[in-house]
Amino acid sequence: MTRPADIGRSLEGRELGQFRLDEFVGGGGMGAVFRGVDTTLDRIVAVKVVSNDQTDEDTLRRFRNEAQSAARLDHPNIARVYSVGEAGGWNFIVFEFIEGVNVRDLVMHKGPLPIDEAISYVIQASDALQHASDRDVVHRDIKPSNLLVMESGRAKLVDMGLARLHHVGSTSDDITATGVTLGTFDYISPEQAHDPRNTDVRSDLYSLGCTLYYMLTGMPPFPEGTVLQKLLNHNGEEAPDPRDLRGDVPPELSAVCLKLMAKHPNQRYQQPRDLVAELSSICDALGFIAPRATVSQSGRSAWFDRIAPHIPLAVPLVLLFAIVFGVESLLPDAEPLSPEQLVPKWQPREVVESSDTVSRVEPIAPANAVTPSEKERAESETMSAESEPPAEPVAEATEGSIALNSEGLPPFEESAAILDAEPTRAMLDLAPDSGAALRNEGGTEASETDVMPVEAESDGDPIAYDRTRVIVMPDPPPSPDPNPMIVRSLEEAVHRLPDYPGAAVIELRFNRQRTRPLTLGLRRDLLIEAGRGYHPVVTFDAEPADDKRMLHLLGGRLTLKRVHLEVDVPAVSEGGWAMFHLNEVKQITLSDSSLTMRNDYRADAAFFQVQGPSMSDPGMPGEEMPALSRPIIELTRCIARGQATLVKATEGLPFQLRFTEGFFVTTERLAELGALAETVTAEVATLHMRRVTAMMEQGMCRVAVRGDGTRLPELYVNSQNCLLRHRETAPLIEHSGVDSVDIGRTKALTLAGDLNAYPNTKICWRIQPRTSNGLETAWDERKGNIWYEEGSSEPTAAWVGDEAPDPSLTPYKVLPADYSVVGDLHGFSPGLEAILPLPSDQDVESD
Structure with missing residues (x-):
């Protein structure tokens, strides 16, 4: 049976009649679905192409009949059918494309x-x-x-x-459908x-x-x-x-x-x-x-014909009654409308975009929806003491409620349009040192009701009461009116985040703090950043080892700025450790941050562990899951050190790694990737690196295929101006458990880039099948292969002092200066070491 992914690869970019197939978006047992363009009408459409396995005359006749039946439907809650046709030997149906x-x-x-x-x-x-x-x-x-x-x-x-x-x-074999x-x-x-x-x-x-x-x-x-x-x-x-x-x-x-x-x-x-x-x-x-x-109009065809002859007479009467009642409502003695009638029952969320941010106004519940507690009323009165009171008291929406728009429809905050936005444009950047005016959730300049100075820091500056920002301060200054947006620990901030519907930032105003492993459900984009003048180091308590996931992230996007994370893996421990565990996460972004994992006993560990796809709705036997969003891991000016793999996706879900201006030292690899299950749409794992210096003892990447019912994921590596070093006996790339060495003649691997240095690389790619002899491609034999697309690269590096770094150095103790090179062609740019926390920050503030 032809797989939808195979149809996608063969037809993507082609035209079927007047329809151009721009992007393969998924498929099932019937065929493949593309995002396309109707070149005649210049509109975006969805095109479903029928598999060639279903081209017998009876199937195609029913296909056309059913398409014609569906085309009769015209309803705002049904995806409309535009066309059905055949071109180039492919039968297809064209739908309304839904964002x-x-x-x-x-x-x-x-x-x-x-x-x-x-x-x-x-x-x-x-x-x-x-x-x-x-x-x-x-x-x-x-x-x-x-x-x-x-x-x-x-x-x-x-x-x-x-x-x-x-x-x-x-x-x-389970059941037959004829x-x-x-x-x-x-x-x-x-x-x-x-x-x-x-x-x-x-x-x-x-x-x-x-x-x-x-x-x-x-x-x-x-x-x-x-x-x-x-x-x-x-x-x-x-x-x-x-x-x-x-x-x-x-x-x-x-x-x-x-x-x-x-x-x-x-x-x-x-x-x-x-x-x-x-x-x-x-x-x-x-x-x-x-x-x-x-x-009420659904059964129109039955009664519409009966009343149609009377419509010409009914319309003037309806207009007359409307005019009479309209005039009466304007008379002076008319019954006035109550305040409840004047205030809309629900106010919808707004999404305000600028060139740098996307902000949200959370739903506001009706005035009679919630009876506030005495404490909430007191806080509301305190917050409004210096501002004009609103015309009507409005309470916050209750937990689990959702605002409805003017059509009575709930807005969907995790829609594809927002989920697919670039993360750096989806985060609220409200850092107090940015010099910009504080802004409320709607993107407008904040009023006194939104931001109020209610406490004072030690230097006399006020702490802004900002509903979008939770501040972590282990020792907040005393105040008769405590700021509810200030908490004492990161753990408390994470646990209380659902109580702050407008919060999009957690600001860390400490230098060191210990915490237990945390689970963070990301229902909105979240930014965790250092406060001005602070260098926060968060050390995770790994004992007892009940949870080996230091930060377990569920969905959404997370950004960390100027934050340093550390963990000590216990001496006697099983594997499965992760600094970040990504479960349905869209994107995680780190900038000017460091990750340190002290794992002296070499337990299986990763800085980023990507969880595989959920199979809660597997569909029909043989049906492929829809195309899954690949989690994006973006690191800019970051340092990662320790006995752990940088990214592991051993369950086969492909990912994107974007590593720019970075330093990575490990006893393991940069990435490990498992096999794809048959039900997961084939995609490509991508590694994009620019100006990265990496010491990876076991090599850059290993792809392991285990068992039947799996297939090989594709790997695309593009490095620019990088210095990539590993043990001489280890291959740069390794595939194990494959069927045969014939993958060396396919696009299972693409090695691209330019101006890189590979000191110590003797074996470029090693292929180890399950049942036959392996194949190794030496460094000198790499050129001319279909998978090798790299430009100019060198097998040596110009180390400062003319001596290569000592490979026996403990990874989490290594500094960027230990891997400095002459010139600026390869590796990180000067000054990267400055992002590490200062030695003077060793006073531990325990929560």
């Missing part, structure tokens, strides 16, 4: 969704299903990955009317599993109930077992109550979820409009604003 993220990735990134957000998406999906059902179109593959959320909060169903075509002629798909087994209805051709909209509602369960709990209702076991569970096991995993789910919403997942279709909602009405009532009871649904 957004699917609910599966959203939940994997954020965790279970807030209650009102989940309800909003289900109402919008139900509205779309009613529109389709009124036109005799059944989706048959409702699941989280087929529900996309745009930045505005609008949800859109994709693959409408095409689900039955997936996996035509499936060769799975001409139709069974849907995804985590979300399939009992009747669809029994007979996919005999289903209606109630089957889609069952799958929508499973999707709601996933949004509320973070997992499908029956996540365990084989494909057959999941089918049996959907058919015979009682659906689980989402409150068993999440106590804050309202009972009435839990009842809706369980009714949707009823085994018999007659026990469910009979039409999506019934579900919309029920959820709208729940929204009213809970104080939420339901999205504006269109189900």
